[in-house]
Amino acid sequence: MTQAVRHDAMRAGNLAVVLGALDRRGPLTRAALAETTGLSKTTVSKLVADLIEAGMAVESGTVGDGERGRPGVAVSLSGHRVAALGLEINVDYLAGCVVDLSRTVRLLRTQAVDNRAATPEDVILRLRALATSMLADATGLGLSVAGGIVALPGPVERSxxxxxxxxxxxxxxxxxxxxLRLPLPVLVDNEANLAALGELWFGSGAALGDFLHVSGEIGIGAGVVVDGALFRGAHGxxxxxxxxxxxxxxxxxxxxxxxxxxxxxxxxALLPPGQDMTTLVARLRAGDPAASAACERAGSALGVALSSAVNLLDPDTIVLGGIFAPLFPWVSGPAExxxxxxxxxxxxxxxxxxxSQVGADAAPLGAAGQVIQRIIADPGAYLLAPQR
Amino acid sequence: MTQAVRHDAMRAGNLAVVLGALDRRGPLTRAALAETTGLSKTTVSKLVADLIEAGMAVESGTVGDGERGRPGVAVSLSGHRVAALGLEINVDYLAGCVVDLSRTVRLLRTQAVDNRAATPEDVILRLRALATSMLADATGLGLSVAGGIVALPGPVERSxxxxxxxxxxxxxxxxxxxxLRLPLPVLVDNEANLAALGELWFGSGAALGDFLHVSGEIGIGAGVVVDGALFRGAHGxxxxxxxxxxxxxxxxxxxxxxxxxxxxxxxxALLPPGQDMTTLVARLRAGDPAASAACERAGSALGVALSSAVNLLDPDTIVLGGIFAPLFPWVSGPAExxxxxxxxxxxxxxxxxxxSQVGADAAPLGAAGQVIQRIIADPGAYLLAPQR
Structure with a gap:
């Protein structure tokens, strides 16, 4: 390693330490940041200046300065510039969202469309159009979208x-x-995994301990969150x-x-041909016995499969998401x-x-949230990249 | 923290660093140990002297001294003094083993006995007798047994x-x-978990990547090893x-x-009443069609359950242990x-x-191996304890 490379690596590491502290514990004064991170005040001031210039941090009024009690200028994570794109291709819809660095959802769109009737090329073109229009709107909001992840309904090879x-x-x-040929780095991941992360970061996840999040769609997937991270298995x-x-x-x-x-x-299995979820929920609310019986059967089967999952994975909590969120009053009893x-x-x-506290949008939100996690873990990679 | 406590904590940490290096990469000269650990040669010499006095390390001839090429006195982990006790209570047998610090199996005993016919108190008394006689034999071998773990066939509360x-x-x-009232610290753990660790440390485990180890007994358990450690779930x-x-x-x-x-x-489910595993294997070898059909059914059911396990846990490899080791030629085909x-x-x-490369003894071996892991992770706790 040359001296210069070593210096850049150290600077990248320190940027991550400071941004991570702002994420977990901000707003903080520069003095409190120095105390928390163990870095010198001079170093912290320089790093904060870089983060502010990159739009990742912002001065946000004054706060008390820890033990000393002197008020100082507070620095926070900023949601005004850097953002992430979450996308989803599922069997009967496309979805996208833009989430800023402070994890505020800025744009969210869903298109109901039967993707079984189209070729993969056409589906991808349609998602490209959705993403391109969202990127344009994000630019209009003053956001710079640093990367994206596409949620897909099956096993993926992330590399x-x-x-x-x-x-x-x-x-x-x-x-x-x-x-997709989008003008930003794009990765893929499994939609059930990303939906679990969506619940973790944008729903009730943080309060749940280790949980198994069930994504009910035309297919059914689950994401297993252990100690705040996905359990992916040997091949994901x-x-x-x-x-x-x-x-x-x-x-x-x-x-x-x-x-x-x-x-x-x-x-x-739940919907008679031609019927949609809204109609099914309306029938259930009206006490339709055939609809109730279908949910009873589905919930019971879900409980049987979940009993195997609990025997093998031993989670604290099971979260029902996707279609099981609107159907929760009718499927959760038989499952339990x-x-x-x-x-x-x-x-x-x-x-x-x-x-689920997030429901249908869990996967694209988890996708965008995953990008935000990567930026916060290594802001230098984004900061040092050429501006678009 | 007082200065003295801080010094003891630092010494305990350094002892673990040195013993860990000897475990993973020994034999090593003191100079190579200093280079590997980043500790000074004086500190290393003092720590090695302590480990040698405690019987955890030993001088073992000469080796080349890394880059310098000068031969030096090599230091190795020693199996001559410190050892661990592994025990198992299962439905129709008791087992015990003594494993020394270098993970050599020094004693191994099994008693076939139907523990369903006895009270828990009687079973524990019988295990106590087995353990006491093994501890006496270990003393006769010059070993000092630092602790024990009992493998049990069900969910345990380790605390x-x-x-x-x-x-x-x-x-x-x-x-x-x-x-058990044994004169050493004793913990408990689930037998299927410990059997997986037994396979990891005493069988083919290290070459398997992430694996699921099946313990076939009267009950069937599995241990899930991910990145060289057990996946225990939220409550174990x-x-x-x-x-x-x-x-x-x-x-x-x-x-x-x-x-x-x-x-x-x-x-x-596999054995007709009154028949034992030896008879079943003999009948299978003789081509008995009823015995083959029983294994075919069992293997097929095992494959169905394992397909759910693979869908949820995604291991690289499945290891069949316990009774499925002697029955492997007859159950593995239908399972696959x-x-x-x-x-x-x-x-x-x-x-x-x-x-499984370990078979019936996997759980007590894993139990003893787990104690050895703890000693190597914190030798100070054993070194500083009063001698018996």
Whole structure:
């Protein structure tokens, strides 16, 4: 390492330390930042100046200065300039959001569209149009979007930006990130993983301990959050709840197996052909017995699959998201009954089943939030990059 | 913190750094130890002298001295004095082992005994007798046993040394660690977790990447090893493979559920009443069709439950241990067939199913190995304790 490279690496590390402290504990005076981080006041002042110039931090009035009690100028994380793009391709919708560095949601859009009827190329073009218009609107808000992540409904290879297989879309090995051709770095991740992170950062996640977040869509995925981070497994495919066995001789599944949870509790199993979620909820509210029975069956199957998940993963809490959020009053009871029947004697405590506080937008929010986490963990990489 | 306490804490930390380096990379000269750890040669010499006096390290001939090429006196971890006790209570046997600091197995004993026929008090007395005789033999070998862990067949509370529930023994909230009244610190842990660690340290574990180790006994448990450490879940109950659903309307299980894997592939499901594993293996070798069919059914059910486990946990490899080790030639084929049927289309690679290299002794070996890990992580706690 040359002297110059070493200096840049040290500066990048210190920028991350200061921005991380502002994120977790700000607003803070420069003196308090120096005390918290162990850096000298001169170094802190220089780093804060760089962060302010980059629009990542801002002076925000005065606060008491810790032990000394003298008021000083407070510095906060700024949401005014740097932002992140979250996108989602799912079976019957596209979604996007722009979240700023302070994790405030600035733009949020959803398009209902049956992506099974289109080629991957067409779906990606449509998402590109959505993203491009959101980027233009973000610029109009004075935001500079530093990067994006696309949530995809199946196992992904993050290093190549590819979705390996999306049985409900009929996709195989589609290189989504590159094909989007957006003017910013774009990565991909599994939508169930990102939805769990969305719940963690934008919903009730922080209060839940270790949790399993269920994303009910046409497919069903889960994200497992342990100690505030995703449990991904050896290849990033952990949490495939939709293909956990409910009954091994049950109906055939698009995955090649049979009797998978998706066949009992996925959106296609719950909705009669041509009906949408709004109609189903209206029927449930009106006390329609066929609709209630469908939710009872789905909830019960969900509870059976979740009992296997609890036996294997042992979470504190189960969060129901996606379509299970609007259906929560009708599916959670049967699911909890199955959990208690199968786990009650073995465990001092059966995990609570709670409703997602984010719902349908969890995956794109988690995607944008993941980009924000990366920026805060390494602001130097964004600061030192050439301006667009 | 007083100056003296701070000094002791620093010394304890440095002892761990030096012993850890000897464990991972020894034999090493004092000069190489100083270079590796960043400690001064004087400090290293003093710490090595302490470790040698405590019998944790030993001078072991000469080796080349890294870059300088000058030969020096090599220091190694010593297995001659400090050792650990691993114990196991299972449904139809007791087991114990003594492992020395260099992870060499010095004593290993198993007693076949039906513990369902006895009270918890009697079982614990019998284990106490086994442990006491092993401790006497260890003393005869010049070993000083620093601590022990008991492997138990059910969810445990490690902080109180209690097994919460062992449905196959009929036990509830039994405080095993205290009741043993052994003259050394004793902890408890789940046998499936410890068996996975036994495979990691004494079997093929290090070469397996992230793996799921299945302990087939009368009950079936699993231990999940991720990045060389156990995945325990929020309350330490992760890996309860035996109660993962094979068929939700299947036969009732002692856990309160129905159709759990244990009812299809546990030892009681495989063995006709009165028959033991040796007889079953002999019948299988002789080509007995009823015995083959029983293994085929058990293996197939195991594959169904493992497909749910792979969907949720995504391990690299599945290791079959306990009774599934001697039965491996007859159960692994049907299990792999079910895994490929259910996972083959969704995943680029279905986890390999391999046989345990440790087998029946995995849990007590993992228990003793866990004590050795603790000693190497904090040798000061043992060094500074009063000698017995």
């Amino acid at each position: 190549t930006g590819t979705i390996h297989r999306a049985p409900n879309l009929g996709w195989r090995d589609v290189a989504v990130a590159g094909a 495919y952990a949490g495939e709840l939709g293909h956990v066995v409910v009954s091994p001789d049950g109906p055939e599944c698009r995955c090649g197996g049979a009797g998978c949870l998706e066949r009992y509790a996925g959106q296609d 009954a199955a959990l208690h029947r199968r786990l009650g004697q073995m465990r001092a405590r059966v995990p609570a089943v709670v409703v | 109180t040394g209690t097994i919460h529930r062992a449905p196959n023994l009929g036990w509830r909230d039994v405080a095993v660690a205290g009741a 109950y992760a890996g309860e493979l035996g109660h993962v659903v094979v068929s939700p309307d299947g036969p009732e299980c002692r856990c309160g559920g129905a159709g759990c894997l244990e009812r299809y592939a546990g030892q009681d 067939a079910a895994l490929h049927r259910r996972l083959g289309q969704m995943r680029a690679r279905v986890p390999a199913v391999v046989v």
